[in-house]
Amino acid sequence: MAAFPFYEQQEKTAIFRLVEKYRRSVGLSKVQLVKRIGYANVNKGLRNYEEFLDGDFEQPFIVDNLCVALVIDPKIIDRAIAHAKRKITIENLTDSMHEAQNWARTFRIHAIINTELDCPSPIFAEAMFDIAQLKIIYLDSSRYAASYIQQAIRELPNRLGAGGHIPAFGNPVSVTINIAPEMAIKYDLLGKEIARSNWAERLPHATMIY
Template structure:
């Protein structure tokens, strides 16, 4: 529960009013619409300007109280985001296995929404056989890229365009970039991670893997 939601719930209870009455105090005739917008404001800190302007009078509190609750909500959301990022990174490092990423002319797939439903990054991700020597990783990546292009009957990677090279991620903290012929181009200080596509249903994130299934 964010600080703003806690403030609203507390004031509704203290004033002895219903959610419908709160909606009317906020100037809405449509109660469901008012509740949706208020919930969105509480969860994300985003909402119509007029809603924020009417909250102090609707809750019978001074504007400073609402402002402080909003600032605390932004801080709460920032901390949640940082924690989620840290947890995701820790899980990624723990599950890391050597792999390759095909580099293409487009870093952002197009159309991005269809790409998400089709499985997103599976088109540019190459699993490597880590039981074999590292010296074979380059050859593995080149052969797999050639196999995919032959299977597709075209040179372009779906949604991403023409390949321009690939990166072999050896560890979370070491990667090497190669051109299409397998010549080393650059040594990278960390593994290359392509962007992620996330869908939302009623503002709840849905992982790409679930969209694909």
């Protein structure tokens, strides 16, 4: 998980305030604390400690030893972590809801080329070049609906690389026409209907973390 040094955080988390309060109360520097936690490599300890304060709670070594190092009742840390996780979950759900609402508001009828690979190989290719956009074909919605799949099939060859596949995703296997946010139809490459869905298909998006 990407983390920023806790001394640069714009908004201190409850975990940050709690742990730093106890650290100062026992008179430990950050270096002394990570040594007491059990890190022989101080730089690694400081980095993991900062990531923990920034919300990376999947570090059992820190979680298990922090209470001993700071002489804190483990229940206090457990409650603080549980509260922080709930807050993060709510924030993520809120962000997802807003993103979905924005996507529905700006929706355009389009096709998605389904390929052998759902995730690109190599994975960084999508994050760096957003090549998944090759799998999206925007359609002429002024034409009748029955023409959508034919529009997509005609455009398909223009999306293929020299080897006849979508770069990093492999060969096309089917096409999904997203008619509305709540309606999608999947076809084979000959234009025969395969299945219908009450939800439009969406492509995942990878992001590089530096």
